[in-house]
Amino acid sequence: MKHLFGNTGGLKANQIRRLENFYRRRVPPEYLVSLELARDITRLSYNIRRQIGLLIDRLGKIVYVLVGDQQKIVIPDTSDYRSAPGRLRGLRCVHTHLKDEELTQDDLTDLALLRLDVMAAITITNEGLPGQVHVGHILPRSSDNMPFQILPPFGPGQLDIGCLELIQAIEDELAHIRSLYDADIGKERAFLVSVTTAPRRIARESLAELEELSLSGGIHVVETVIQQRKRIDSRFLMGRGKLQELAIMALREGATMFIFDQELNASQIRSITDQTDLKIIDRTQLILDIFAQRAQTREGKLQVELAQLKYMLPRLIIKNTAMSRLTGGIGGRGPGETKLEINRRRVRDRIVRLGKDLGLVRKQRKQQKAKRNKKGLPIISIIGYTNAGKSTLLNTLTKSNVLAESRLFATLDPSSRRLRFPRDTEVIITDTVGFIRDLPKDLMVAFRATLEELESADILLHVIDISNPRFEEQIKSVERILDDLDLDKIPVLCLLNKQDRVEKETIEQLIRTLEGTAISANDRSTLIPLIEKMEAMIQQSV
Secondary structure, three states, X not given: OOOEEEOOOOOOHHHXXXXXXXXXXXXXXXXXXXXXXXXXXXXXXXXXXXXXXXXEEOOOEEEEEEEOOOOOOOOOOOHHHOOOOOOOOOEEEEEEEOOOOOOOHHHHHHHHHOOOOEEEEEEEOOOOOEEEEEEEEEOOOOOOOOOEEEOOOEOHHHOOOOHHHHHHHHHHHHHHHHHOOOOOOOOOEEEEEEEEOOOHHHHHHHHHHHHHHHHHOOOEXXXXXXXXXXXXXXXXXXOHHHHHHHHHHHHHOOOOEEEEOOOOOHHHHHHHHHHOOOEEEEHXXXXXXXXXXXXXXXXXXXXXXXXXXXXXHHHOOOOHHHHHHHHOOOOOOXXXXXXXXXXXXXXXXXXXXXXXXXXXXXXXXXXXXXXXXXXXXXXXXXXXXXXXXXXXXXXXXXOOOOOOOOOOOOOOOOEEXXXXXXXXXXXXXXXXXXXXOOOOXXXXXXXXXXXXXXXXXXXXXXXXXXXXXXXXXXXXXXXXXXXXXXXXXXXXXXXXXXXXXXXXXXXXXXXXXXXXXXXXXXXXXXXXXXXXXXXXXXXXXX
């Protein structure tokens, strides 16, 4: 016999048996529930003084029998009935109310967050018989922003409500609404969410960068949402009501995931995934995912996997369904072992192995560095915020064809090229992974072998995209990372890139305030002053 869910403690053996027997019953698909079954659950609910709930699939099969207390039932994990984007779950909930009351806020919240086909409550008369029946369903679109349709209450003799037709009509409307959006088929569709105590301007700027990251990761951004709070909710970040509102919006627009701008701890991920079956990831995990997409060399792949596993290790307390959403698709590329069977011991063992492998990589790098030092070639390293134009600058200076794209973290694995100055001075010029605000600590540690290359640099070229409205904050982020890496003693040349997109007066002012050199990285003619400065600095250091 199938398992009973909920508050079964203290029930008599015959009451348990009657509850278990509900699994043998079938409901005609066009009925909300049969009159006979409605009488049986209300009579038993009246006797045990607890709410009883049934989750019924579209074939009329009862797949979950729930026992609550006098006020509510708790719906268990229904991930086996995972709903597709823009679709309902395929389960309707029919439960008893001991008092003569309508659908409660808890009922409507479960309806929204779990994407149930229908939520119904059958009240119980003083004789233990079915009273009025209250039914609600998700409303695909409405003029008054009301996400639910509450049907007028009806009696137990009116249970033939054309249930399947109603559900199909709702899903057809949801499908029609989703067809109005032009996202590529197969792409993840995300709601970007920021819950913050910071001023709205700062939150907007941070969310704009999260949107760029999402697009770089191949995610279609459906909506961006900012909620300002005096205090962050320790469980959900936002209020449960706001989460319900977002779940309805996500259903209407066929979203597949929420991406939070704030880093989520294990408890928050568990709490939020308990409330919705959408995939939940945060900014850190999105960055790790982008790195996993971009890594080409063995070293890069090792570094990304190490960072992902260190991120996931403290989050392995999460139940399997949350972990499956955490590790599948976007937010789950990279380490092959991080599926449902993952456990802490295996992760720790893997982290140790990766650490040893990266130790060998570091040793090889030191050997390569020693060979370069023997040749006595000066090293110039290009640094800067991600997507500032570093790879484009390397290509233009050295006439090479390193991958250069207008998206965040297009370059992950470092590239080195030789550059000969007009006076026959030869140097090695390297392009490094881009920096970003609040670069995940695990990523910093994992990429230390790569970033240590900067320690050998004689000059750092700090490329700044002055056409980006957030360039001042980006400069501070890069300087903080240089300080963390103890690289603030190396001479730095500030390059004010993309001058062709900025007013001349603004450029002149920035040259004075930042003591920089204005360039367009894709126009070699603008690089002549830079080449002269680099050569002069190298000559002085020799």
